Amino acid sequence: MPKTPRIPKLSLHKPSGCARVRVQGKDLYLGPYGDPETLQRYSRLLAELASQQHQLQVAQANSGQSTPTQDLTISEMILAYLEFATTYYGPRSREPQSMNHALRPLHALYGSTLTQDFGPKSFKAVRQHMIDVHKLSRTEINRRMGRIKRVFKWAVSEELVSPTILHGLSAVSGLRRGRSEAHESRPVRPVDISQIQLTLPFLPPPVAAICQLQLLTGMRPSEVLHMRPCDIDRSGAIWLYTPEHHKTEHLGFEKHVPLGPQAQAVLAPFLNRDPKDYCFTPAEAEAWRNEQRAVHRNPDRKTKIFPCELKARIRRKAKRQAAPKVRQLQPCYDVNAYRRCITYGIRKAQKAGHAVQYWFPYQIRHTHGTEVRRRYGLEAAQVALGHATADVTQVYAERNLKLAMQVAAEIG
Structure with a gap:
């Protein structure tokens, strides 16, 4: 009989006063301890974990052996994509760096999750994490979510992820102005x-x-x-x-x-x-x-500069030039x-x-x-x-x- 999964408990992180829950060996901070919104995030997390466990049990029951695609975790997919992006974009492009920033919340929340268990609700949870924790603007969140979709699209093209996963993520639309909790970024104006x-x-x-x-x-x-x-x-x-x-x-x-x-x-x-x-x-x-x-250097100096001082300056300059450059x-x-x-x-x-x-x-x-x-x-x-x-x-x-x-x- 399969072992019943342990329900992660909500605890108080005393130094910060935040509510902490440990999932698969990683600590997740959900907000101020005792806050109603924090409890809501905790309930949502439990629901997602239960849904993932149920999907895993169904997949194991329907198939005696898992395919290589089913065994792939989010972290493994991210690592494979970053290796591809480094070669594809080249050393001059800043796109790999932007991809790193976009993929950090995904890796932190769902790194050990199987790709087949990552769906639209998990995708929205990553987006909410960008709003609550990273305090990003609406336009920046939409850009980063688009980059995450691009990673899954690449994984589908390499037959690492099922196309149904990408289809589900595509159903999540971007945040609209005035209809989300994310703040608006200030437009870039000309400088006088x-x-x-x-x-x-x-x-x-x-x-x-x-x-x-x-x-x-x-x-x-x-x-x-x-x-x-x-x-x-x-x-x-x-x-x-x-x-x-x-x-x-x-x-x-x-x-x-x-x-x-x-x-x-x-x-x-x-x-x-x-x-x-x-x-x-x-x-x-x-x-x-x-x-x-x-x-x-000391423009208000009244006394003249003596030769010994000039020699000392030369010695110090030579010493600086000979020293290894930090x-x-x-x-x-x-x-x-x-x-x-x-x-x-x-x-x-x-x-x-x-x-x-x-x-x-x-x-x-x-x-x-x-x-x-x-x-x-x-x-x-x-x-x-x-x-x-x-x-x-x-x-x-x-x-x-x-x-x-x-x-x-x-x-x-």
Whole structure:
């Protein structure tokens, strides 16, 4: 006679005050202990566990031997997909990292669960976990749930999971605005050009040049960061930059960025290097910061600098250079380092007394798209931003309200 499964009990985790339940050797935290919503989540968990146990017993009764597909757990499926994704997307893509973030709640809640026992209710439980625990926005939750569906779709194509599982998950629709507990994310707005200009003096020269190029061309941050002299055609009056890699290259699209006189003037000081080296390097920014420290070292000093002090500085510098480097500088900036540099520059500007609000690199792209659309129309903004369709450009280029205000003034 089969052994009756043990019902997991709800207990109090004293350090946090949360209700804890142990399922298959893993602790799940359901919320504040004694809260009615916590008890509701506990009841829902017991119902799911009972349903899974019943389905397992039915499957064992109908089939004396289980197929390889029936033996596959969620964790094994995730591991197989991540191995595939690393090769498929390549080292430059951030999609494997995004997949990791999306699959963590699934692995934490249902890692040891068989794939055949994972259904729409379990899928909704993962979504609710993103709302209650991770506090994600509605749009981010929908993106992550879409990525989880993509993993199951791949597993079906590899005959690792039954198609009926994917069909059940497809019945779970995304969260709608105003009809869920998830909060809404704030839309990305263009940053005012005056805010950028106030920040530029407090940025290292390479980072300041990157910001200016983004503002003049509307390129994505990754496209500017990976500029090399060999990728720039300087034979004509208007230079043409062809990125080695870009976001839509896997779809067969080519990307060409025209560089006008202003962009050429910004870029010119960073072309004096090997054609295959990156134009903007952290090493140059580090050298600039060291020079700034030497210039601004104790500016109020009244006494002269003695030779023994200069010799001591030389000895300390030689010792630092001989010491092993704890942090290795990369050959070029990545998107996260670029964003952090801007944040540090904004903080310096605020300390200097400037009224600068926090902004981030992608807002510069929105600013460029909005300005191009205001001057030359939607089609010009689409071409400048490199979008295949104008629908995507609508997200980046804010609508010009001056025309609507003029109509309201005349006939309103």
